[in-house]
Amino acid sequence: MAKTNYAFEKRQRDLQKKKKKEDKQKRKTENSSTPSEAADVEQPEGDLPQTDAGQSST
Structure with missing residues (x-):
């Protein structure tokens, strides 16, 4: 029966971790x-209803 090559397995795990981190x-x-593109997409959805509700209440 062949012996397990633990060093190879460890090296492969380390390479996977490094790739994931990169x-x-x-x-x-x-x-x-x-960030401005992401903010532009998110802000109108959240800000418009709040702004409209605030203006109609006043």
């Missing part, structure tokens, strides 16, 4: 470079 960092940098 992907996450890449997504963060992409998101931080376009």
Whole structure:
């Protein structure tokens, strides 16, 4: 029976962790470079009903 190569398995896990971390960092940098686009999409949905309700109450 063949022996398990623990060093190889550990190396593969480490490579997967490194790739996942790099992907996450890449997504963060992409998101931080376009925060105004994301804010523009989110703000009108939340701000318009609040603004309209506030103006009609006053």
